[in-house]
Amino acid sequence: DGGITQSPKYLFRKEGQNVTLSCEQNLNHDAMYWYRQDPGQGLRLIYYSQIVNDFQKGDIAEGYSVSREKKESFPLTVTSAQKNPTAFYLCASSIVRTYNQPQHFGDGTRLSIL
Amino acid sequence: RKEVEQDPGPFNVPEGATVAFNCTYSNSASQSFFWYRQDCRKEPKLLMSVYSSGNEDGRFTAQLNRASQYISLLIRDSKLSDSATYLCVVNNYGQNFVFGPGTRLSVLP
Numbered sequence: 001d002g003g004i005t006q007s008p009k010y011l012f013r014k015e016g017q018n019v020t021l022s023c024e025q026n027l028n029h030d031a032m033y034w035y036r037q038d039p040g041q042g043l044r045l046i047y048y049s050q051i052v053n054d055f056q057k058g059d060i061a062e063g064y065s066v067s068r069e070k071k072e073s074f075p076l077t078v079t080s081a082q083k084n085p086t087a088f089y090l091c092a093s094s095i096v097r098t099y100n101q102p103q104h105f106g107d108g109t110r111l112s113i114l
Numbered sequence: 115r116k117e118v119e120q121d122p123g124p125f126n127v128p129e130g131a132t133v134a135f136n137c138t139y140s141n142s143a144s145q146s147f148f149w150y151r152q153d154c155r156k157e158p159k160l161l162m163s164v165y166s167s168g169n170e171d172g173r174f175t176a177q178l179n180r181a182s183q184y185i186s187l188l189i190r191d192s193k194l195s196d197s198a199t200y201l202c203v204v205n206n207y208g209q210n211f212v213f214g215p216g217t218r219l220s221v222l223p
Contacts (some may be wrong), residue, residue: 033211041159042201042215058210090157094211100146100165100205103211105157 003027006091006106012114013085021076021109023091032074033103035090036060043090049074050096078111085114086112115143115169118204118214126220135217137202138184146205147178151188151198152216158201161187192221 004025031050035043045058049068063082092103149162164176175188202214
């Protein structure tokens with residue numbers, strides 16, 4: 001089945017540690033996105049990429065980094081500079097520049113601090 | 115002013131009721147509109163796209179008013195399983211998707 005796979009489902013980070021969240025899609029979508037959601041809050045855009053080897057900061061990029069070496073993959077690294085990383089992280093993908101094409105989401109990764 | 119605004123609710127309605135949500139957007143260049151539903155601790159899932167002429171999918175009806183820059187979602191004959199947060203999403207051609215904060219719906223037995 002086509003879709004977006006995020007792993008792991010749950011992740012724990014120690015102080016000073018960098019952790020990487022995986023996102024893979026087989027929908028042949030050009031664009032991929034990372035969002036953060038805090039309890040009871042809306043989605044906030046961290047980074048997005050519309051083409052391989054290119055990505056842009058979203059609204060809350062500080063303390064995060066990404067790469068887009070392959071069309072199918074858009075990993076997110078939560079660095080030690082992100083002082084409050086506990087949240088629900090969602091990866092999404094979409095077709096670009098086409099009318100009325102929605103985003104599709106993975107089932108998310110919950111990150112907590114140990 | 116936020117780019118996409120929704121009443122956060124919660125809307126508490128009895129089973130079988132009809133409930134409507136509105137969403138306003140500020141960017142007049144917006145071209146694509148969607149409603150997503152998000153269950154507690156889950157990812158958002160597409161409920162329906164919103165077309166200019168309005169569209170219906172079973173008990174759900176979506177409307178777009180470009181002049182007033184709002185979209186609406188009507189749920190008829192509410193079920194317990196409709197309890198969720200409903201997210202309004204707006205997209206400008208070639209630009210990013212902008213999410214509203216969501217409206218919580220609780221359907222009560």
